[in-house]
Amino acid sequence: MSPGRAQEANVTDRTDVVVVGAGPVGLAAACALWHRGVRARLLEAQLTPQRGSRAVQLHAPTLRVFRELGILAEAEKRGLRIHANEYHLAGGRTLRIELGVDNEPLMLPQEDTCDLLERRLEQLGGRVERGVTVTEVRTHDDQVTVDAEGPAGAARIEADWVIAADGVRSPIREQLGIGFTGTPVPVDFLIAEGRVEGRPADDAVHYFLGLAGSVVFASLPAGRVRVSGAVSPDHPLTEGGVQRLLDERGPGGLRVASLDRVNGFHSQERIAERLREGRVLLAGDAAHTHSPIGGQGLNLGIQDVHNLAWKLAGVIDGRFAPGLLDSYDTERRQAAGQIVHNTHRFLRVFTLPPAAAQVRNTAWSALESLGLLRRWFAPLLAGWRVRYATEGPAGRGLPRPGTRSPHWTAAPLPDDRYRLVTFGGRSLRLRGVAFAALRPALVRHAHVGRGGPGFVLLRPDGYVAASGTTPAHWAHAERLVAASAADPDPSRGAGTTAPLLWRNTL
The missing domain is CATH 3.50.50.60 (FAD/NAD(P)-binding domain)
Structure with missing residues (x-):
């Protein structure tokens, strides 16, 4: 380059x-x-x-x-792969939430x-x-x-x-x-990067949820860390200011060794x-x-x-x-x-006054005991819960249109076609073959013998376009594909048979 x-x-x-x-x-x-x-x-x-x-x-x-x-x-x-979020509550309790392979970020x-x-x-x-x-x-x-x-x-x-x-x-x-x-976000932020002695485990993002405020501590590659938090407008953007933030909101024992950068900024929504x-x-x-x-x-x-x-x-x-x-x-x-x-909402939760912060920490412990931090909050933070409002029916027990399909996907091919996945017996497989044959330039088909009966139509970006079990569901999926097509002749283009599904391991 x-x-x-x-x-x-x-x-x-x-x-x-x-x-x-x-x-x-x-x-x-x-x-x-x-x-x-x-x-x-x-x-x-x-x-x-x-x-x-x-x-x-x-x-x-x-x-x-x-x-x-x-x-x-x-x-x-x-x-650097992150395997967990750790929430350090005032009073010394730490909640470690293992994210699972589908929710793990990379720093x-x-x-x-x-x-x-x-x-x-x-x-x-x-x-x-x-x-x-x-x-x-x-x-x-x-x-x-x-x-x-x-x-x-x-x-x-x-x-x-x-x-x-x-x-x-x-x-x-x-x-x-x-x-x-x-509108502007009514909070000032500090972000600092460098080296900190006494830092906690590198495989987690650490949220220190103190009564005096919160600070987020994340490890970066090559032994560096990022420290961030909401601060007052007059908070010093210096090494001393970062050390003060860690002392006031951290667990104790963290010492700033050197900093590559310290920035303050305002944000907008x-x-x-x-x-x-x-x-x-x-x-x-x-x-x-x-x-x-x-x-x-x-x-x-x-x-x-x-x-x-x-x-x-x-x-x-x-x-x-x-x-x-x-x-x-x-x-x-x-x-x-x-x-x-x-x-x-995250910002409000992490910038509460002391009395409300105590209630938050109690609620956080309750969410963890119910397993909701891992099952609900971790996918939300990862971005899996973003969904699109779509029209059309959905089959009972099948992924809803407009949602992601985070766990199963067809193996990638060098094209951008809809992926029709059918479940169940031979009749469903044949129905899927016929569906894909209507517009082979736009649809490819894979069949899973177990489960069902039903189908899921996935878009090229992995979002669910349609799903169902009934003739009305199939008709809706056919109309959806036809509406996106440029060519009114559905027979143009050559189709291929999609490979079997595989488990996403990100």
Whole structure:
């Protein structure tokens, strides 16, 4: 790679997609598109990659995306797996919650995440064009025109689509007149990274829930740690200020040895009023922002990409109807709303006054004794409970449409088709074969002999599109697939038989 070299935005080339912003979301978008054979130009105003940890916690759904992009193994080599959350309550009691394989995050500094994504982008045939500032975006019925300024001067690029991943202050969002609705978070935050002596176990994120306030302590690769918490506006952003935070809210015995960084910042809770304006789509911080509690921000942006890439690639290659992209706006605004709501609640729980904090800690112990912290809170924190509001029936005892299918998935194939899984006897298998044969370019089929009878129709991103047992359920699934198809002739395209299912081990 040559991260310091500015690249000129070539006027003469037309491309499928222009991605603006080479942060983790923009890089992931470009990788996901090239991975699907879509030409994507990635423009970045800065001449060099941004350094620093910033986002460090990659939740399990994000790791699933990294597996699909082919970078999970390298991410795990560089990162640190977290196996548990430990909640340290005032009075000395500690609740250790083993997360289970489906909920375990990976601690990896953002600069490493970006480096892995950029290397993968280059392997796929793309690159980051640095030193290129987008000055104007104009969307037309059949294309988007992007004006940019690079080291070689002005350039104009024509593309079918634009993904704006240009940050929380998104110039493209502002230019298009898209509102960014919400309010400031009424709390100041401190984040520090470095080395701390006497630190607790590296395999857990530690939440010290004291009566005087809370502090979160998380280990990073190479023996470093991150300390974070809500503080008063006048709290010193110094080594002494971090030590004071640990002394007042920690367990005792923690001593700051050295710090690489100490930052204070304010946060906002905002969601763009729409994520699609013609042929321009917003993603990541350009689309939403929220409290840092729970480490959701980067993960939410990666899931934007995961939702969008298969739809956009399918529209570009002519399999899916352009109207399918309207669901990106609807679904990802719903997801952002759920995350903003959850992080707001987390913030309130972790910033209670002393009397209420005592009640919280008692309630936390009760939740742990009932097993709810592991069964309910851990998947919520991991992001598995994000769901989309969908219409249509669901079969009794089967996954509901709009929810994730976190435990079972079809083995990945080099296409983006719906995955129909049938359960039960021979008649269900034959029904599934016939269903997939109607639109082989859009659906592939796998059968599981046990269980049932019934079916689950999974989208390419792993969300449940439909499920059921009755003829009405089957008819709804057929209408759903037909509505997403670009070609009115259902017989076009060649189908394949999907491999058997396998257990997800993230």
